[in-house]
Amino acid sequence: MPRTFTLKFLRLVLVVLVVTFITFGLTKLQPGDPVSKIIPFGTAQQKAELRTDLGLDKPFIAQYGKWLGNFVQGDFGKYYDSKQSVNTVIKTSLPVSLELMLYAQFFALLIAIPLGVTTAYRAGSKYDRGANATMFALLALPNFVVALLLAIYVGAKWQLLPTQSNVIPFPLNPLDNWTYMLMPVVALTLGQIAVYMRLLRSDMIATLQEDFITTAKAKGIPTRRILWRHALRPSSLTLLTVAGLNVGALIGGAIVVENVFGVPGLGKRITEAILAKQYPALQSYVAIIAILYVTVNFAIDILYSVLDPRIRNARSVA
Amino acid sequence: MSAASIKESSATTPASEAPLLVVNDLKTYFKTDRGLVRAVDGVSFTLERGRTLGVVGESGSGKTVLSRSIMGLLPKRDVERSGSVKFEGVELVGADTSLMVEYWGDQMAMVFQDPMTSLNPVMRVGKQITEGLRQHLDISKDHANQTALALLSSVGIPEPERRLRQYPHEMSGGMRQRVMIAIAIACGPKLLFADEPTTALDVTVQAQILDLLQTQQRDRYMAMILVTHDLGVVAGRTDEIAVMYAGKVVEKAPTKVLFSNLRHPYTEALLSSIPKISDPSHTRLKTIGGRPPNLINPPSGCKFSPRCAYATDKCRTEEPPLSAPDSDGHQFSCWFPVELSAKQTAGVR
Ligand SMILES: Nc1ncnc2c1ncn2[C@@H]1O[C@H](COP(=O)(O)OP(=O)(O)OP(=O)(O)O)[C@@H](O)[C@H]1O
Ligand code: SF4
Ligand SMILES: [Mg+2]
Numbered sequence: 001m002p003r004t005f006t007l008k009f010l011r012l013v014l015v016v017l018v019v020t021f022i023t024f025g026l027t028k029l030q031p032g033d034p035v036s037k038i039i040p041f042g043t044a045q046q047k048a049e050l051r052t053d054l055g056l057d058k059p060f061i062a063q064y065g066k067w068l069g070n071f072v073q074g075d076f077g078k079y080y081d082s083k084q085s086v087n088t089v090i091k092t093s094l095p096v097s098l099e100l101m102l103y104a105q106f107f108a109l110l111i112a113i114p115l116g117v118t119t120a121y122r123a124g125s126k127y128d129r130g131a132n133a134t135m136f137a138l139l140a141l142p143n144f145v146v147a148l149l150l151a152i153y154v155g156a157k158w159q160l161l162p163t164q165s166n167v168i169p170f171p172l173n174p175l176d177n178w179t180y181m182l183m184p185v186v187a188l189t190l191g192q193i194a195v196y197m198r199l200l201r202s203d204m205i206a207t208l209q210e211d212f213i214t215t216a217k218a219k220g221i222p223t224r225r226i227l228w229r230h231a232l233r234p235s236s237l238t239l240l241t242v243a244g245l246n247v248g249a250l251i252g253g254a255i256v257v258e259n260v261f262g263v264p265g266l267g268k269r270i271t272e273a274i275l276a277k278q279y280p281a282l283q284s285y286v287a288i289i290a291i292l293y294v295t296v297n298f299a300i301d302i303l304y305s306v307l308d309p310r311i312r313n314a315r316s317v318a
Numbered sequence: 319m320s321a322a323s324i325k326e327s328s329a330t331t332p333a334s335e336a337p338l339l340v341v342n343d344l345k346t347y348f349k350t351d352r353g354l355v356r357a358v359d360g361v362s363f364t365l366e367r368g369r370t371l372g373v374v375g376e377s378g379s380g381k382t383v384l385s386r387s388i389m390g391l392l393p394k395r396d397v398e399r400s401g402s403v404k405f406e407g408v409e410l411v412g413a414d415t416s417l418m419v420e421y422w423g424d425q426m427a428m429v430f431q432d433p434m435t436s437l438n439p440v441m442r443v444g445k446q447i448t449e450g451l452r453q454h455l456d457i458s459k460d461h462a463n464q465t466a467l468a469l470l471s472s473v474g475i476p477e478p479e480r481r482l483r484q485y486p487h488e489m490s491g492g493m494r495q496r497v498m499i500a501i502a503i504a505c506g507p508k509l510l511f512a513d514e515p516t517t518a519l520d521v522t523v524q525a526q527i528l529d530l531l532q533t534q535q536r537d538r539y540m541a542m543i544l545v546t547h548d549l550g551v552v553a554g555r556t557d558e559i560a561v562m563y564a565g566k567v568v569e570k571a572p573t574k575v576l577f578s579n580l581r582h583p584y585t586e587a588l589l590s591s592i593p594k595i596s597d598p599s600h601t602r603l604k605t606i607g608g609r610p611p612n613l614i615n616p617p618s619g620c621k622f623s624p625r626c627a628y629a630t631d632k633c634r635t636e637e638p639p640l641s642a643p644d645s646d647g648h649q650f651s652c653w654f655p656v657e658l659s660a661k662q663t664a665g666v667r
Contacts, residue, residue: 078514124395212437215437217422218428219423219450219501220454221419221449222507229441308439309440309486
């Protein structure tokens with residue numbers, strides 16, 4: 001186990017390096033330069049001085065190296081103009097995004113799992129067909145459309161919930177927090193429910209055909225228990241894998257949803273950093289997201305062997 | 319053994335007078351895209367506690383469907399099941415799942431063909447045994463664990479404590495089938511089905527498993543239905559044998575009577591397809607010529623007529639009924655039953 005762990009960790013490091021390096025390259029390819037953003041009306045000389053100040057005149061590799069050196073020491077850089085520390089921004093915005101994504105993932109699974117289990121058991125019934133049609137419609141609905149519809153109707157027209165959550169300090173008192181979080185979470189959750197439910201349903205249908213399900217039935221185990229205790233676990237490996245990989249989609253969705261609702265999360269900060277060409281800040285955000293993504297999937301890898309003892313065995317042999 | 323004794327002491331109602339199992343004209347049809355599959359087509363028999371019935375027939379003759387239909391373990395949809403299955407006088411055809419759950423595992427249980435796929439791969443063996451115990455008997459977790467331990471030893475599993483904590487994939491096929499037997503007998507059922515319990519196993523362990531089933535059946539005074547395609551398997555282990563062809567019982571007799579006086583040409587063909595020890599090695603396995611019947615559009619008349627060496631025009635037009643039992647309890651359905659002389663030329667041991 002320790003050896004596989006080291007290997008996994010090395011892989012994590014490699015992924016983060018590659019991802020940040022590519023982002024760095026991409027930002028450099030962007031037209032325009034940060035200096036003209038910071039002092040649009042400065043003279044050529046002022047601009048040149050600023051450029052030297054910020055280290056922007058150094059070669060590409062040197063710039064990347066400097067950022068990386070700081071990053072691994074826990075210094076995530078500063079905003080060019082305000083000199084605000086990226087660390088403080090991350091401290092306030094990352095929890096907001098994490099909260100949003102955790103809620104979305106949690107509710108998506110909370111709704112998708114019972115739906116997947118029951119539709120699989122009653123496959124072909126009216127209930128199953130109805131649920132499937134609904135999920136299909138949800139899949140076709142991009143999260144930004146859901147977000148905009150919610151913002152326009154629930155927020156602006158009917159004034160049921162606040163549309164601009166700029167003001168959420170985190171953590172707010174739970175009720176206020178919820179009124180701000182509800183719409184962004186719903187917008188982010190809907191599409192995921194459909195993905196998870198359909199996946200679980202098809203795996204459950206396959207599992208319910210297995211001989212060991214008949215064995216359980218022949219033992220006199222009630223249907224509910226057969227579904228939840230016998231069939232769900234062996235059916236959930238694909239769901240788990242996709243839930244992990246889906247963190248990527250979730251992050252993308254969070255960026256969109258945070259911008260629509262003005263949620264002060266990392267997604268919003270990233271958009272701002274891109275527009276303002278705040279390279280070091282952007283770099284650090286991307287790196288943190290990459291680390292998040294890889295770590296989640298690392299954790300899921302471990303969960304596999306909890307769910308399926310056969311994997312556990314195969315590993316200990318290897 | 320403790321499970322069985324709990325069962326006995328908790329049974330306060332006196333044993334009813336009705337026979338344990340009475341199956342009458344049981345039919346089980348499957349609706350498929352190609353048509354109605356008549357998998358079981360009017361099977362009747364009676365089985366008492368402590369007795370063993372062998373059900374023999376080629377692949378596809380309806381043995382598995384028959385046992386599952388009696389037990390009520392059929393797919394939910396596209397199945398037509400009619401006739402009668404009375405267990406201690408209670409009608410089970412048409413019974414609700416909520417009633418069947420009381421019978422499954424508790425009154426009747428089944429050992430399946432393939433132990434590699436019949437155990438839940440992600441649940442510890444111990445749990446799979448205690449789960450049924452705790453479902454049917456009102457006992458504590460500790461008590462259930464103790465019972466599971468006793469059960470594992472009684473089915474001949476060494477180091478039962480360790481085995482209880484293992485997962486199925488950590489065991490051999492023979493071990494797993496022993497576990498399946500332990501699960502089946504856990505609650506002390508009165509009726510045990512064994513559906514080709516050794517087909518998936520190594521030849522070396524097949525006899526052991528069959529012997530184990532036989533001892534358990536005797537010790538616990540269960541009725542047993544032993545399903546197999548191999549007449550050799552049921553020869554010394556059953557009281558009665560029913561030979562199935564195309565969803566019907568074509569011959570039925572006490573085991574000794576059947577082997578000494580078989581009457582149906584299909585039984586004869588089945589028997590001559592068993593390899594004999596006396597055969598020189600590398601003798602080609604004899605199989606019954608022709609294909610098993612189409613269950614959707616069965617041949618008219620006797621269903622065995624396309625493959626029968628004795629078939630006449632009458633056979634091809636009129637279906638022979640199952641005869642009433644003679645003084646030996648021997649029944650068969652054939653217009654031109656095999657005579658003693660013909661049988662001897664067929665080389666019966
Ligand atoms: N769910 C089902 N739907 C349609 N046809 C089925 C179904 N289950 C079984 N059958 C058909 O019923 C017939 C009898 O099958 P069954 O499994 O009882 O045979 P068997 O005697 O047990 O054979 P084997 O020795 O191969 O186990 C076969 O033709 C099979 O294709
Ligand atoms: S009835 Fe005719 S075809 Fe059928 S088994 Fe007897 S002899 Fe053969
Ligand atoms: Mg079968």
